[in-house]
Amino acid sequence: MSNGKVKFFNETKGFGFIKDSETNEEYFVHVTGLIDEIRENDEVTFEVKEGKKGLNAVNVKLA
Template sequence: MRLGVVKQFDEGKSFGFIKDDQNHKSYFVFYTAIKEEGYKRLEVGQRVRYQLAQGKNGLQCVNVYLDEPSDKED
C-alpha cells in the first residue's frame, strides 16, 4: 500500500485529494474509497494508506485506511 497525507477533503461534495509520500503527486479520492467503520470522512493532514486504480479521469485512490502509528501507547 502507498502512504500519503490528506491534502483536502470537502464533506459536502464527498471527495478530496491525497498527496503521495513517495512521488508528491496528489490523487483524487471519493468517500466510497474510505474503508473505515462509521461516517466516511477524512481530515486535512491525516495520514492514510491507500492503493491507486484507474478511474474515469486518471489514477485515483481506492481502499483508503487511516495510517495508525505502530508504536501506539495502550
C-alpha cells in the same frame, strides 16, 4: 499500499485529494473509496486505481 497525507477533503461533496509521501503525486479520492473517515492532514494508506478521469486513491484508511 502507498502512504500519503490528505491534502484536501470536502465532507459535504464527498471528495478530495491525497498527496503520496514518496512520489508527491496527488490522487483524487471519492467517499466511495474510503474505508475510514478522513480529514485534512490525516496520514493514510491507500491503493491507486485507474478511474474515469485518471488515477484515484481507493481503499483509503488511516495510517
